[in-house]
Amino acid sequence: MSTQVHANLTEEQVQQISDELDEPEWLLETRLEALDALEDLEMPDVIRTPGRQWTNLDALDYETLVDPLEWEQEKDRVEAEGVDVLAWDEAVEQHGDVLEEHFGSVVDPQRDYLTALSTALFSAGTLVYVPEGVDAEDVKIRTTMNSRSLFNYTLVVAEESSSVTILERQSTGENVEGDQYYSGVVEAVAGENASVQYGALQNLAEDTYNFQVKRGHTDQYATLDWIEGNIGSRLTKTSVETRLLGDSSESQIVGAFFGHEDQHFDLGSRVWHEAEHTTADLVTRGVLDDEARSVYEGVQDVGRDAWDTNSYQRENTLMLSDDSEADASPKLIINNHDTEASHSATVGQVSEEDMFYMTSRGVDPESAENMLVEGFFRPVLEEVAVDELREDLEELIAARLR
Amino acid sequence: MSSDQDHLKETDTEARFEFKKEESSAFETEAGLTEETVRVISEDKDEPDWMLERRLRALEQFQQMPMPTDWPGQPDLSEIDIENIVPYIRPDIETRGGAESWEDLPEEIQDTFDKLGIPEAEKNALSGVGAQYESEIVYQNMQEQWEEKGVIFCDMDEAVREHEEIVKEHFMTKCVPPSDNKFAALHGAVWSGGSFVYVPEDVTVEMPIQAYFRMNSEGMGQFEHTLIVAEENSEVHYIEGCSAPQYATHNLHSGGVEVFVGENAHVQYSTVQNWSKNTYNLNTKRAIVEADGTMEWVSGSMGSKATMLYPSTVLKGPGATDNHITIAFAGEGQNIDTGAKVYHNAPDTKSTIESKSISKDGGRTNYRGLVHISDGAEDSSTSVECDALMFDNESTSDTMPYMEIQENKVDVAHEATVGKIGDEDVFYLQSRGLDDDDAKQMIVAGFIEPITEELPIEYAVELNRLIELEMEGSLG
Numbered sequence: 001m002s003t004q005v006h007a008n009l010t011e012e013q014v015q016q017i018s019d020e021l022d023e024p025e026w027l028l029e030t031r032l033e034a035l036d037a038l039e040d041l042e043m044p045d046v047i048r049t050p051g052r053q054w055t056n057l058d059a060l061d062y063e064t065l066v067d068p069l070e071w072e073q074e075k076d077r078v079e080a081e082g083v084d085v086l087a088w089d090e091a092v093e094q095h096g097d098v099l100e101e102h103f104g105s106v107v108d109p110q111r112d113y114l115t116a117l118s119t120a121l122f123s124a125g126t127l128v129y130v131p132e133g134v135d136a137e138d139v140k141i142r143t144t145m146n147s148r149s150l151f152n153y154t155l156v157v158a159e160e161s162s163s164v165t166i167l168e169r170q171s172t173g174e175n176v177e178g179d180q181y182y183s184g185v186v187e188a189v190a191g192e193n194a195s196v197q198y199g200a201l202q203n204l205a206e207d208t209y210n211f212q213v214k215r216g217h218t219d220q221y222a223t224l225d226w227i228e229g230n231i232g233s234r235l236t237k238t239s240v241e242t243r244l245l246g247d248s249s250e251s252q253i254v255g256a257f258f259g260h261e262d263q264h265f266d267l268g269s270r271v272w273h274e275a276e277h278t279t280a281d282l283v284t285r286g287v288l289d290d291e292a293r294s295v296y297e298g299v300q301d302v303g304r305d306a307w308d309t310n311s312y313q314r315e316n317t318l319m320l321s322d323d324s325e326a327d328a329s330p331k332l333i334i335n336n337h338d339t340e341a342s343h344s345a346t347v348g349q350v351s352e353e354d355m356f357y358m359t360s361r362g363v364d365p366e367s368a369e370n371m372l373v374e375g376f377f378r379p380v381l382e383e384v385a386v387d388e389l390r391e392d393l394e395e396l397i398a399a400r401l402r
Numbered sequence: 403m404s405s406d407q408d409h410l411k412e413t414d415t416e417a418r419f420e421f422k423k424e425e426s427s428a429f430e431t432e433a434g435l436t437e438e439t440v441r442v443i444s445e446d447k448d449e450p451d452w453m454l455e456r457r458l459r460a461l462e463q464f465q466q467m468p469m470p471t472d473w474p475g476q477p478d479l480s481e482i483d484i485e486n487i488v489p490y491i492r493p494d495i496e497t498r499g500g501a502e503s504w505e506d507l508p509e510e511i512q513d514t515f516d517k518l519g520i521p522e523a524e525k526n527a528l529s530g531v532g533a534q535y536e537s538e539i540v541y542q543n544m545q546e547q548w549e550e551k552g553v554i555f556c557d558m559d560e561a562v563r564e565h566e567e568i569v570k571e572h573f574m575t576k577c578v579p580p581s582d583n584k585f586a587a588l589h590g591a592v593w594s595g596g597s598f599v600y601v602p603e604d605v606t607v608e609m610p611i612q613a614y615f616r617m618n619s620e621g622m623g624q625f626e627h628t629l630i631v632a633e634e635n636s637e638v639h640y641i642e643g644c645s646a647p648q649y650a651t652h653n654l655h656s657g658g659v660e661v662f663v664g665e666n667a668h669v670q671y672s673t674v675q676n677w678s679k680n681t682y683n684l685n686t687k688r689a690i691v692e693a694d695g696t697m698e699w700v701s702g703s704m705g706s707k708a709t710m711l712y713p714s715t716v717l718k719g720p721g722a723t724d725n726h727i728t729i730a731f732a733g734e735g736q737n738i739d740t741g742a743k744v745y746h747n748a749p750d751t752k753s754t755i756e757s758k759s760i761s762k763d764g765g766r767t768n769y770r771g772l773v774h775i776s777d778g779a780e781d782s783s784t785s786v787e788c789d790a791l792m793f794d795n796e797s798t799s800d801t802m803p804y805m806e807i808q809e810n811k812v813d814v815a816h817e818a819t820v821g822k823i824g825d826e827d828v829f830y831l832q833s834r835g836l837d838d839d840d841a842k843q844m845i846v847a848g849f850i851e852p853i854t855e856e857l858p859i860e861y862a863v864e865l866n867r868l869i870e871l872e873m874e875g876s877l878g
Contacts, residue, residue: 049772049804050743288810304795319810322777330816332801333475337792337822344817347807 009035009120013068017123021089024096027103034109034119041113044211044237046266047297047329054295054327055237055266057114060209065181066149068121073152074144074173077126080136083164088125088153095129102157106187106243107215114211114237118183122151128166130194132159138388139166145204146173149181156188156196156216163195167389171232172205180208182233188216190224192246199227199389202236203396206263212238220246220275227384230257230265231396239268244278244306254383255284256393258400259292259324266295269313273306273336282313282343285380287373288324289402296326300341301333309336313343318350318376320369370401435484437461440591447559447594452570460580460590467584470710475768475800477708477737482654482682484588548607553638554600555611558627561598568600572629577660578688585656586686589625593658596626601636603664610639610672610858628659632667639670641861653681655706661689663697665719670698672857674865676705679735683709693719693748700856702865703730703738712770714743717751717779724753729853731869732765732797741771741803746779746812755786758850762793762873768800773814780811788818791849793842843873 014035018028047054079085084095091099109119126141143152158164170182182204190196196216204210210233216224226240242251253269271280282298300311317326330343350372358368377397384390440461444454469479548555554565561569574580580590601607632638642659655677663669669689677683683706689697699713715724726742744753759767769788790799801818823845831841847854847866854862 047804049774049806052806317807319807319812322780322810324810325777325806325808327807328805328816329803330801330818331803332790332818332820333798334790334792334800334820335798336795337797338795339792339820339822341820342818343801344815345803345805346816347805347812347814349810349812 008063009038009068011035014120016069017121021092021123021125023092024100026100027092030104030109031120034116037110037116038113038120041110041116044112044114044239046237047295047327055235055264057237060235062117062181065179065209066117066121067147068149070147071123071150072146073124073150074142074146075124075126076140076142078138078140080139080164082131082134083136083139084127084129085139085141086127086129088123088127091125091127091155095127098129098157099127099155102155102187102189104187106189106217107185107213111213114183115185115213118151118153118185118211122153122183122185124150125153126155128154128156128164130156130158130162130164132162132191134159134162134164136162136164139164141166141168143168143170144173145171145180145182145208146175147180148176148178150183152182152184154184154186156186156198158188158190158194158196160191161193162191165197165386166199167386168198168200169392170200170202170204172208176205178207179234180205182208182210184212186212186214188214188224190216190218190222190249192219193221194219195223197225197227197385199229199384199386201229201389201392201396202232204232206232206234206261208233210236210238212236213241214239215241215243216251217243217245218249218251220248222246222249223251224249225252225254225385227254227386227389228256228267229389229393229396230255230267231400233263235264235266237266239270241268241270241272242280243272243274244280245274247275248277249275250279252281252383253283254380255286256377256380257284257286257294258289258397259286259294260289260400261292262290263292264295265293268297268299270299271301271311273300273302273309273311275305276307277309278306279310280312282315283380283383284315285317285377286326287318287320287376288326289320291321291323293325294327296328296330296345298330298343299333300331300343302336302339302341304335306336307338309339309341311339311341315345316376317345317347318373319347320350320373366402373401374398435461435588435592443592443594447562449562450566453562453573456574456580457591457593460574460587463580464584464587464591467587469584473770474802475739477710477739479682479684479708484654551605552602553605553607554598556598558596558598558629559594561629565598565600568631569598569629572631572660572662573627574658574660577662577690578658578686582686585684586658589627589656589658589686593625593627596628596657597640599628599630599638599640601632601638601667603633604635605633606637607639610641612641624653624655624657626657628657630659630661630669630671632661632663632669634664635666636664637668639672641672641858642675653678655681655683655685657685659685659687659713661697663689663691663695663722665692666694667692668696668698670700670856671713672700672861674702674704674857674861678705679707681706683711685711687711687713689713689715689724691715691717691719691722691724694721695719696723696725698725698727698856699742700727700853701729701740702850702853703728703740704865704869705736706738707735708737709740711740712743712772714745715753716745716747717753718747720748721750722748723751726753726755726757727853727856728755728757729850730757730759730767732759732761732767734763734765737766737768739768739770741769743772744774744784746773746775746782746784749778749780749782751779751782753784755784756852757786757788758853759788759790759799760793760846760849760869761790761797761799764794764796766798768802769818770802772804772806773816774806775809775812775814777808779809782809783813784815786816789849790818790820791846792820792822839873843870846873
């Protein structure tokens with residue numbers, strides 16, 4: 001099995017990574033425990049239906065993809081006033097207590113094989129710390145991957161009544177040859193009455209295997225909004241998750257993807273309603289061209305104590321080519337009857353009527369289709385409150401059109 | 403119509419559905435499942451060798467296959483003790499091939515069916531009754547006019563002997579092979595009884611064909627097999643209904659249904675099942691539809707401790723259509739995991755799935771469905787709609803649809819809603835003089851209307867009655 005990558009990993013390597021970052025003992029322990037656990041951990045869950053597995057993560061050759069000590073990235077971190085946006089070694093130095101309190105509290109470091117691998121090996125790390133009452137716009141993190149593998153970790157802590165907007169861009173630099181592996185874990189903690197918007201735009205080179213987990217907790221009255229745009233990579237497996245732990249907290253998860261050639265996107269949006277009066281809204285739209293394939297799973301889980309829950313989910317896929325494939329599974333799990341919930345998923349192609357309307361007005365078919373695709377993304381783009389992210393996404397979509 | 407309802411009013415509903423009979427069995431296989439058991443069943447039925455071979459092959463597959471345990475949120479099957487389920491019991495009647503008419507039935511069995519209201523149903527709309535008491539069809543009645551048309555409706559055991567060629571071709575070969583799942587394999591090994599329906603080309607069977615199944619023996623499984631072959635341009639509606647008394651030990655019901663819908667033919671298969679609350683209901687039902695044919699599944703799942711049932715349809719020919727209408731009701735201690743599977747394997751195929759579920763008193767309902775559109779099945783369309791109604795906070799309701807779309811010229815839509823019974827609706831009805839219970843019953847009756855309107859009147863009445871029974875006194 002290809003998952004034997006850990007056979008070549010040593011405690012010394014992990015020790016070395018930890019030393020270089022000057023990490024405290026508890027963090028090294030966490031890493032080593034994750035390394036130990038690799039032996040028994042399974043790959044992340046993927047959907048199986050009779051006769052097939054929707055994504056095959058076992059097929060990857062992690063051994064040649066993962067190079068724990070050779071990592072290189074360019075990071076631009078743009079701070080907003082009153083917010084600390086720190087590289088990992090600085091975070092360790094300045095906010096050790098914050099790290100100790102929150103690291104691994106949202107995403108279980110050993111939730112599955114790939115997450116544990118990331119925990120053991122991450123060397124590119126960022127802390128975004130928003131103190132109480134601070135309002136910050138425009139925190140930006142730009143990650144440019146310049147090595148065969150890169151393990152990235154981001155922790156966002158927003159204290160009481162603060163608000164922050166974070167925009168992360170992921171792309172590949174010039175000097176990398178062959179297949180690459182990118183792994184990213186994001187933990188977000190939204191304190192009481194805090195508001196966090198986290199937008200991520202993934203445009204990695206198309207020979208990159210990309211695994212990401214983004215997960216957050218909300219306290220009372222908090223809002224946590226995720227935006228995830230997926231344009232690049234060869235294979236992407238992501239999960240964006242919110243646990244609504246505080247009464248009256250809210251979360252929105254917005255997704256947009258555009259796959260072409262033989263790209264494979266396995267995307268998950270998950271929300272757990274665990275308190276009263278919580279609201280969740282999951283919106284995903286994607287376009288598939290050529291032989292691209294998308295797999296979407298959206299889960300809305302309403303717990304026993306989640307009285308007065310509102311939970312909505314919409315997923316729409318547009319197929320431009322007959323060789324593409326779209327699989328979708330929106331799931332509702334309801335354990336409290338005081339719930340208003342709905343989910344819907346649709347798959348279809350560009351409507352002939354719309355095409356006819358445009359071409360009859362003198363627009364050539366290619367431009368007409370391009371306009372319709374841009375129009376298809378419109379409802380999702382409107383949900384993106386960060387102007388810069390929206391414009392970036394529009395640009396990338398336009399660039400991909402024929 | 404009215405006589406039906408009168409009868410139902412007179413009968414105490416409780417007594418109608420829950421009663422127990424003294425057993426007198428002519429023949430029982432040893433509890434447990436061995437090659438010997440299978441041979442004994444086959445021998446007792448005078449089966450041809452090919453059927454015995456198929457049974458033994460299925461047994462082998464059964465022994466090799468794992469229990470389905472890794473589905474997200476599936477019912478717990480760990481209490482099923484297959485070793486202690488008697489797979490085959492034949493009621494003690496003189497005639498091996500079933501009774502000629504109602505009067506010939508043993509009094510005990512007549513009584514059983516009286517309580518289910520079969521004689522009334524018969525007077526009104528029955529075109530033939532295949533009544534399964536334990537594991538064998540003991541009563542069959544067929545209107546002569548059909549026989550003239552060449553329609554065959556008989557018990558499955560008889561069909562193996564009398565219509566060997568057609569059964570050999572269709573029985574657990576193309577539609578539901580034993581390898582499909584562990585319980586289909588079990589079924590293939592020990593199946594017994596059930597109905598065989600054959601409708602020749604261009605024949606329309608105007609009246610629904612009906613069969614009742616019952617379980618009446620503790621610790622006993624039921625493995626009836628239904629095979630329906632509808633040739634080109636034919637039309638038939640088959641109804642299966644169940645209502646079993648309550649027992650304290652676990653029962654397993656694992657039936658098999660295979661439907662072949664010929665070109666431009668139309669088959670409707672309706673079920674109202676109300677197995678007792680200690681039964682595991684693990685059926686495999688599948689239809690294959692040729693060009694321009696139509697398959698309709700209508701099912702109400704009321705009883706059982708746990709149900710796992712996903713009627714599936716393979717749309718094989720261009721222009722084929724499939725409709726599913728399902729309703730599930732789960733009360734205390736029940737886990738009803740049901741849904742639908744549709745494979746679009748040809749262009750211009752259509753499917754609609756309409757699923758409704760009600761859960762109360764800690765009951766659990768789950769919709770689990772798969773829609774697969776193969777590459778090349780262009781201009782196909784599917785729409786899935788799931789609605790769940792919940793009565794209280796002990797109940798749960800999940801929806802887990804899967805869509806695999808490999809073709810771009812398609813129209814796919816899925817939507818689901820979950821809600822509690824509306825206080826406003828209840829208030830509206832109460833302010834017009836209904837009490838709380840009546841108001842809720844009326845809302846539920848309205849909620850399941852799409853299902854009941856598809857059923858002949860006596861079934862619709864029965865379904866409504868069953869739901870009333872479930873809701874009686876335990877609301878509020």
